[in-house]
Amino acid sequence: MGDAPDQAAAKTATPRAPVTIERPVPTKLDFDRPYMARALEAVDAEHPEGTPGYNNDGYTVLQLHVHYFDRNNDGIIYPWETYAGLRRVGFNVILSFISALLINLALSYATLPYWIPNPLFPIYVSKIHKAKHGSDTGVYDTEGRFVPNKFEELWTKFPKTHQNKLTFKELMGMTAALRVALDPFGWIANKFEWSLTYLLAKDEDGLVSKEKVRGVFDGSLFYQVEIARTNKAFSERQGKLKK
Ligand code: HEM
Numbered sequence: 001m002g003d004a005p006d007q008a009a010a011k012t013a014t015p016r017a018p019v020t021i022e023r024p025v026p027t028k029l030d031f032d033r034p035y036m037a038r039a040l041e042a043v044d045a046e047h048p049e050g051t052p053g054y055n056n057d058g059y060t061v062l063q064l065h066v067h068y069f070d071r072n073n074d075g076i077i078y079p080w081e082t083y084a085g086l087r088r089v090g091f092n093v094i095l096s097f098i099s100a101l102l103i104n105l106a107l108s109y110a111t112l113p114y115w116i117p118n119p120l121f122p123i124y125v126s127k128i129h130k131a132k133h134g135s136d137t138g139v140y141d142t143e144g145r146f147v148p149n150k151f152e153e154l155w156t157k158f159p160k161t162h163q164n165k166l167t168f169k170e171l172m173g174m175t176a177a178l179r180v181a182l183d184p185f186g187w188i189a190n191k192f193e194w195s196l197t198y199l200l201a202k203d204e205d206g207l208v209s210k211e212k213v214r215g216v217f218d219g220s221l222f223y224q225v226e227i228a229r230t231n232k233a234f235s236e237r238q239g240k241l242k243k
């Protein structure tokens with residue numbers, strides 16, 4: 001009955017669980033040790049060295065994701081720093097204010113190096129791995145590394161209409177698919193993270209590319225967006241001066 005054991009052992013899908021057919025996993029990845037979680041660089045098939053020219057400064061990929069928000073570089077992210085960072089990447093006053101409150105309220109306590117809650121809701125970059133929640137992609141491991149294989153899985157499982165790009169619907173389908181049982185905190189947090197990602201990373205056609213998402217994971221996209229916005233503002237000001 002069924003496959004010979006050696007063939008069966010290599011199967012990645014079965015009709016008895018149609019979801020394994022609908023959401024296929026990568027079967028071949030042509031870069032160095034995709035299974036090996038990387039501390040410093042968000043490595044994928046197209047970027048086996050990570051993000052060139054982006055100084056990781058010895059921070060884990062998850063630390064890099066939040067380090068952008070620690071402008072004064074003291075290792076602590078206060079709500080007003082989160083707010084300022086969200087504004088810099090282009091979110092409006094209302095969304096930035098609500099998001100900053102939610103992020104710091106939800107994540108602060110888990111990252112504190114002491115037991116007493118801090119009413120200023122600081123987030124400690126050194127302990128950011130403790131703020132991981134359920135129903136996520138698993139691309140960050142529990143220590144805050146980046147797992148290339150898990151990242152690649154997103155791009156075989158969830159895009160249905162464009163290669164290596166997700167529509168809004170597909171992205172929301174992904175957050176629904178990532179839900180694990182009895183984890184309302186994780187469900188909401190994940191939906192929130194991927195909604196912000198959509199707003200930040202979508203192109204003119206409303207698609208979110210693999211490369212932009214990789215940039216969200218290692219935080220490099222935040223810097224890119226800020227630089228692009230500053231240049232635009234600068235050239236607009238110059239345009240005004242010329243008139
Ligand atoms: C524009 C702003 C932001 C965007 C677009 C964003 C997006 C994301 C995304 C897509 C993930 C991966 C979720 C998954 O694996 O399913 C994530 C994870 C995470 N983010 Fe953000 N984020 C932003 C700001 C922040 C800020 C300000 C903080 C804290 C200071 C933060 C802390 C985290 C943490 C701790 C995780 C790990 C959660 C987990 O995987 O369980 N993020 N974020």
Ligand SMILES: [Ca+2]
Pocket residue numbers: 070071072073074075076077078081
């Ligand atoms: Ca700070």
